Amino acid sequence: MDQILIVEDDVNIGNLIQLNLELVGYKSHLCVNGIEMKQALAKNKYDLILLDVMLPGQSGFELINSCEGTPVIYVTAKGELNDKLKGLTLGAEDYIVKPFEMMELVARVKVVLRRFRKDTQLFQLDGVTVDQENRTVEKDGQRIDLTPREFTLLSVLIDNRNIAMSREKLLEVAWGWDFEGETKTVDVHIQRLRKKLGWEKQIQTVTKIGYRLEV
Amino acid sequence: MDQILIVEDDVNIGNLIQLNLELVGYKSHLCVNGIEMKQALAKNKYDLILLDVMLPGQSGFELINSCEGTPVIYVTAKGELNDKLKGLTLGAEDYIVKPFEMMELVARVKVVLRRFRKDTQLFQLDGVTVDQENRTVEKDGQRIDLTPREFTLLSVLIDNRNIAMSREKLLEVAWGWDFEGETKTVDVHIQRLRKKLGWEKQIQTVTKIGYRLEV
DNA sequence: CCGTTTTGTTACCATTATGTGATATATTGT
DNA sequence: ACAATATATCACATAATGGTAACAAAACGG
Numbered sequence: 001m002d003q004i005l006i007v008e009d010d011v012n013i014g015n016l017i018q019l020n021l022e023l024v025g026y027k028s029h030l031c032v033n034g035i036e037m038k039q040a041l042a043k044n045k046y047d048l049i050l051l052d053v054m055l056p057g058q059s060g061f062e063l064i065n066s067c068e069g070t071p072v073i074y075v076t077a078k079g080e081l082n083d084k085l086k087g088l089t090l091g092a093e094d095y096i097v098k099p100f101e102m103m104e105l106v107a108r109v110k111v112v113l114r115r116f117r118k119d120t121q122l123f124q125l126d127g128v129t130v131d132q133e134n135r136t137v138e139k140d141g142q143r144i145d146l147t148p149r150e151f152t153l154l155s156v157l158i159d160n161r162n163i164a165m166s167r168e169k170l171l172e173v174a175w176g177w178d179f180e181g182e183t184k185t186v187d188v189h190i191q192r193l194r195k196k197l198g199w200e201k202q203i204q205t206v207t208k209i210g211y212r213l214e215v
Numbered sequence: 216m217d218q219i220l221i222v223e224d225d226v227n228i229g230n231l232i233q234l235n236l237e238l239v240g241y242k243s244h245l246c247v248n249g250i251e252m253k254q255a256l257a258k259n260k261y262d263l264i265l266l267d268v269m270l271p272g273q274s275g276f277e278l279i280n281s282c283e284g285t286p287v288i289y290v291t292a293k294g295e296l297n298d299k300l301k302g303l304t305l306g307a308e309d310y311i312v313k314p315f316e317m318m319e320l321v322a323r324v325k326v327v328l329r330r331f332r333k334d335t336q337l338f339q340l341d342g343v344t345v346d347q348e349n350r351t352v353e354k355d356g357q358r359i360d361l362t363p364r365e366f367t368l369l370s371v372l373i374d375n376r377n378i379a380m381s382r383e384k385l386l387e388v389a390w391g392w393d394f395e396g397e398t399k400t401v402d403v404h405i406q407r408l409r410k411k412l413g414w415e416k417q418i419q420t421v422t423k424i425g426y427r428l429e430v
Numbered sequence: 431c432c433g434t435t436t437t438g439t440t441a442c443c444a445t446t447a448t449g450t451g452a453t454a455t456a457t458t459g460t
Numbered sequence: 461a462c463a464a465t466a467t468a469t470c471a472c473a474t475a476a477t478g479g480t481a482a483c484a485a486a487a488c489g490g
Binding site for chain 1: 447457458
């Protein structure tokens, strides 16, 4: 269950947001100023903060430092929209302009939560970055094209890192239980992976057994 | 930052209003009569006009025509309140009766600005601008006609940018869970989108999976 | 009602992915 | 070191996949 912290001085709007988030399964806590927000953050861990940029007394931006490590969606009136906010749409942060549709807000909450989680799911090893959700691989910032089977096999190895996987097991998981073919097929694909990723050492051969991704 | 034009013959009150608006983040300019107001409107674009109905020389109402397209809050003494003013609370206009609490004024300013604003969240990528609210697309300033299904699909891709979306998932979200058709339908629509938007590279094929909008 | 637009399907083609056999190289146990 | 076994590498036939155009059906608008 995701915990969302809402910081909004207009209690009516705050309650409305809270109600809507609840309807789609998020728990939330409402604060009406920065002081309450800091107290709330000290007490609990939140998965997302919905922060009104224009709070009485202090700008929402002044509160940013309080919530490092937690994704933020800034709520702003259009007039307050600036380039700083506009640059936020790609990271673990986003902004939304008042007045907004509740469905729009809910959609954004979902996107940011997912995006943030995804960021923590990148697998990195020796210059290679694997994004399983994106199904992309980069080596030294350069995109590497893997075929579907190659990516699936890589994915299985990552999920079972540091574990020796038999050819049979790899076939079962990466090809499917109903695959009827030679175990040698695994060998060839492992070679292709090693070559493309430069992982000659990282993907180790476990003689008589199969292979192991060593991190 | 919202620009507010204040038209108020009593400079003391005008300054007070200005001060309060500033405190909550609005920039404002003060005029003491209709002539100054017209000059100000000619020079700058304002997001809201605060107009004293009882100005020396001419009624504030006579100035309405000068400010088409800009929301107005009429400031009036209680004795001048009439039915015409009372009918204003719903549109891009409102009224407030002197004497008023500053917080009340600020609240009304916020409300009118919000109500008047159209929340347009634009997605831009390589010369293409997508307005999801208006369901319009422009390429290099030129309007592109997308069919409803095309736009919905595009919208889904945008909402899930940088995520490999399976054909099944796309069908489910853009067509509906109950759509019973071929996954190939997605392919064809993707091609049509690519062609219309010139997004041959931006909409990437993820072999064996589906597609991904890469930003 | 009919003409137009939108939408989904089909068939065909080019391209890519994949599994396997042949052969070379490496590893292992004695 | 040597034989036995296992793994790596290469090349290629074939299967799978996606792109494309043309068409059919459905929805739309007057």
